[in-house]
Amino acid sequence: MDTKFRSSCPISSALDILGDKWTLLIIRDIMFGKKSTFKDFSSSGEKIASGILANRLAKLETLGILHKGKLPDNKKTVIYSLTQKGIELLPIIVDMILWSDNNLGDHVDEKMRELAKKIKLDKEAFINNYTVHLRSVMAW
Amino acid sequence: MDTKFRSSCPISSALDILGDKWTLLIIRDIMFGKKSTFKDFSSSGEKIASGILANRLAKLETLGILHKGKLPDNKKTVIYSLTQKGIELLPIIVDMILWSDNNLGDHVDEKMRELAKKIKLDKEAFINNYTVHLRSVMAW
């Protein structure tokens, strides 16, 4: 189940990890949806199948993009959180938000278009500030 | 063969279009590899199968991300070029280069690490300048 790299191209290699319809949605849910458990991810609007979700979570943990942890008083619930490597995916996701806002605009959710508007005021500042926020929520 | 959107989330919608291992590699080849023909894309290092290539090119043209054209004196060769919508994918690709450089660094091609280094000096400037370059090569 490990990731194979097709070449030494950084774009190709990023796609070897991120290039599917679900991986970045899990990252999105943690980054912007305050989600952290298997159940949380399962209940997202796009209806990911549980088998695929389990597969992607395992991959992301193996790759060091997610950290798998527990809360001290609960032995059942598994908490997934972003590592630094995961937090650094923020710019990619932000650029996807902007690209969709510019190019698929009429079909995008209004709440998200507001966010896009805000990001456009100062993208670099948004990424810096939001990165600080994500680090403050990080497990370690 | 048309693209269906799973939700009105801009990230999900971007992934409905870009979320696979090949689509952005074609964009990369046009943006950074001076490639423009079916044969050019076929000969890339990652060895895309011809059926998948044909499928992706058709999709990207339907979506208005690529333009399908010909040269005046050649009836055989098909020239694919980026539209404005396609050029606007540059930030996403640049961020993938940077993420891979930072997080998969040791396995990334040295030439590309040089590019990453250059981009890091001033990302916004690089994107602006390179966008101008891409627009100058654009078909219309």
Next chain:
DNA sequence: TAATTTTACTTCTAAAACAAAAGTAATAAT
């Protein structure tokens, strides 16, 4: 404390997508 529910998965099967190889039609070069 016993029964029920919840959580985080795993398993199964059918459908869809993909990979590799081979084939084709039109055009271009020799």
Next chain:
DNA sequence: ATTATTACTTTTGTTTTAGAAGTAAAATTA
């Protein structure tokens, strides 16, 4: 006129995905 090239299409076998159902451990409820 023959051969090669380009841009695909087709075919077949394999892998991945989607959807439904099942399971084990832990937590909650009666």
